[in-house]
């Protein structure tokens with residue numbers, strides 16, 4: 001009976017989803033380190049979605065905007081092809097030092113990662129057009145609309161772009177919330193939906209994952 005079906009976000013349903021795939025010790029340590037550094041790493045469900053996306057597009061080249069302490073990077077690397085390279089951008093050297101350690105602990109040699117220190121909007125224009133299979137965005141929320149334009153340029157046809165935190169703990173659905181970050185998250189979702197080059201979907205995974213494929 002429909003009345004007995006719990007709503008999508010009921011705690012029991014969330015728990016069921018979150019227990020489907022769990023992180024190993026390397027990921028737990030990376031996530032804890034990210035928390036200590038003050039950035040919010042992806043959880044296991046969001047991370048598993050990243051591994052899935054990297055595997056689905058057979059990613060050989062990935063750009064990550066917001067390295068943090070390497071949690072999402074490990075999930076991405078685990079889905080990529082064996083010799084694939086993760087290019088990851090962050091403005092905090094300390095975060096990237098922690099990420100480097102996490103990648104080594106997860107068994108990835110230095111040649112599998114290219115860590116670029118800097119402001120994302122300075123670094124992204126220097127990367128090669130059409131040179132990437134997957135772009136994952138998890139940095140400054142107010143810059144998400146600009147990362148969309150840069151990211152689509154970097155993708156090869158058939159490539160995929162993904163944005164984390166697009167539900168913003170539910171704040172995007174509150175019309176009273178007109179904070180600049182909240183507005184930017186609504187804006188990037190709208191831009192992806194209205195962009196003829198893209199096929200988007202908004203997934204209620206983790207804190208919300210906006211995923212869009214670039215049409216061939």
Ligand SMILES: C[S@@+](CC[C@H](N)C(=O)[O-])C[C@H]1O[C@@H](n2cnc3c(N)ncnc32)[C@H](O)[C@@H]1O
Nearest residue numbers: 039040041042066068071072090091120138139
């Ligand atoms: C939420 S954390 C990333 C977490 C990481 N994706 C993970 O799941 O492990 C956001 C990161 O973006 C970085 N960041 C914030 N603004 C940035 C900017 N404008 N350019 C580059 N990096 C930025 C922060 O230093 C921080 O490490």
